[in-house]
Amino acid sequence: MPAAAWIIVLSAAASVSLSLGARQTFGLFLLPLGIEHGIAATVLGASVAIHNLIWGISQPFAGALADRLGTGRVALGGAGIYAVGLLMPAIYPCAATLIIGIGILTGLGTAAAGAGTVLGAVARAVPESRRGDALGLASAGGSVGQAAMVPFAQWGIETGGTSFAFAMLAATMLLALVICPRLEWRAPIRVGNAMPVGIAGLPDLARRALADRDFALLTLGFFACGFQLAFLTVHLPAHLALCGFPTGLGVTALMLIGLFNIPGSWLCGRLGNVVRPELALGGIYLLRTILVGIFAITVPTEWGTMIFAAAMGFIWLGTIPLTSTAIARRFGVADLGSLYGVCFLSHQVGGFLGAGAGAIVVDMTGSYAAFWPVMLAVGVVAIVSNWATRAPRLAPV
Template sequence: MTTSTLRFPLWLMVAAGCLIAAINFGPRSAMGFFQLPMITDKGWTRETYSLAMAVQNLMWGVGAVAFGGLADRFGTARVLSLGAVTYSIGLVVMAWAPEPAWLQVGGGILVGLGVAGSAFGIIMASLGRAVPPEKRTMVFGFATAAGSFGQFFFSPLSQGLIERFGWHDALWALAGIIMIIPLLSIPLQGKPAPRAIGAVDQSVGAALSEAFGHRSFVLLFTGFFVCGFQVAFISVHFPAYIRDLGLDAKWGVTALMLIGLFNIAGSLGSGFLGMRVSKRIILALIYFLRAVAFTVFLLVPATPATVVIFSAVIGILWLSTVPPTNGLVAVMFGTRYLAMLGGIVFFSHQIGSFLGVWLGGKLYDLNHSYDPVWWMGVALGLFAAVIHMPIREAAVPRLQGPAPAE
């Protein structure tokens, strides 16, 4: 292990981490519900809102690297609290925003950084240090599933708040809920103990050089871009897409609820499979099946039934990429810089998220259709399935010598 004796029982750490993941991911996954009421009230375009959400995703990626490094240095609880405060302030600024520039600042920059500082990447690094290597992927699955439960819970809650109080007050309410996170972060205090290589702890620069000089890490980094593109596009634009199909708005709520609900099973299943099946095979299969699901959904007539079936299928495949992806980083490099290196891989995910969200709005305004972005998602899914196959699921040479990896 890379840490000393745990300050709190493991079950309490896992429970607190899962609650934080749910509260963090829930409001962020509900941003799609705010698009139409906000732009209608403000007189803005879909591209305006999409750009803010794209910036949010990009800042989430930038913040994942920065906050991951801070958590490795100063401890998990402090970083989670800082992230929650930033997240809450961002939602308040978003609610107040008198013009698009402030929407970019609040809903884009601050919310993105806040989500990064209190997201499951930080939580996974903390939990990954607290459990044996053979159980990490399973625990990562629990944390990811908790985030999915947040999506399931906050989808109807956010829509209900919007309908009852309006989008402005709904954002204020979500900002208040986020401030529960600092209290929940207390059991996750602590930071990784330095792991000596010879007599000297590996530096940040050496860790980065090692990672980017490792072919499998580069392939993993590249493939996670695709996950971000697909997931973020659906999160932000699917409710509007369903309305464009002529279906009632309730099916947008139902769709995101089902995605969150079924991803609980998908994330847990992925986590358990990762202990028994090659993680690269799991990832390749997930991306291939996403491409198939997108294709079928686009080619069949749109009905409430097809929306429900698609949402259930894509829900199983939704964040089930996260446990094996983080598990591979831990296998390759250990847990000393897991938060930082996991954050770097996640940065690729968020570059994809930026493009998926922004292109969704941009191309819709140009073509009055989301179809081009859907087909991009199909092509990228096939690409990701292929590039995950050569990944080597093994520790780097320095962790294979006499010194134990943990």
């Protein structure tokens, strides 16, 4: 790849690292917010659920803006919104600031600065033969952020409390001032023979895409991805604490997920170059569901938890480059941000339900035992829906 393309890939990875890395720490605040400020677990659970829903609803619009105006501009604005959302509970921690700041503002910020927006720039910057590799590398940025920010946030909580930790996370968003201008600052007027539709053409584009049977199945499968990952991100540390393990094990588990997904995302991206992406996605959902099933039925141990986290981490965000590649093969890359956003909305509806329902279950029953069968059921839906897709008749560049 030319040097200019590498700059865009690495900048995209850094933007994903900031936006996804910060949100992966939210589960660490679940119990400390209750101890420090008397905020119930359902408040943060509801905030993260709203965050997922707002992220999903705004993702098609953020992607459409980036496709038409330039990814770097949209991502920089998103980082600013994200910082404000983190500062609100840092300055005045209460239910309202968590709902507005974490729930709404960081949801908007993640949509604008995260993978759904910046991967469109990556796909347009690299040749079709290297697209899977490049998307995998950029997606791995989210794992670098998780591996770095989880211990960073935990240190902040232990050192200065939740407000101090939220303020530290907000400060990291200043790095966007260096990163975002090196992305696709001005979007191309045309990509091949296609012209991005922008927000005005988004409703018609979404209708045409969802009328495609295989895109609809791909979108259904992405629902399960969001459901499973949001539940684990928010509730795994609390689940381990309820099982009697020290807080550090939850931090270690989230950090291992991030570390192992760095090579995992890249390899999943490469896999999309040689295997039809939908088939690979079905395989990932199968492995993920098997791992969840084993973890649910066995007595938790420290080593078992770390092995589970490492194995899950290897396929954690591998769905992102594969889903992007699948969409690009069917529809091209001119509107990839918009189309990924349409598909991603389903992912975030799943995330909304996974995070929110998990909080309700633990508040009502005191454990997560009743939730594991639901995790397995949605995994089966994802496997079947992806393996039921057909190969695209055309493969647009």
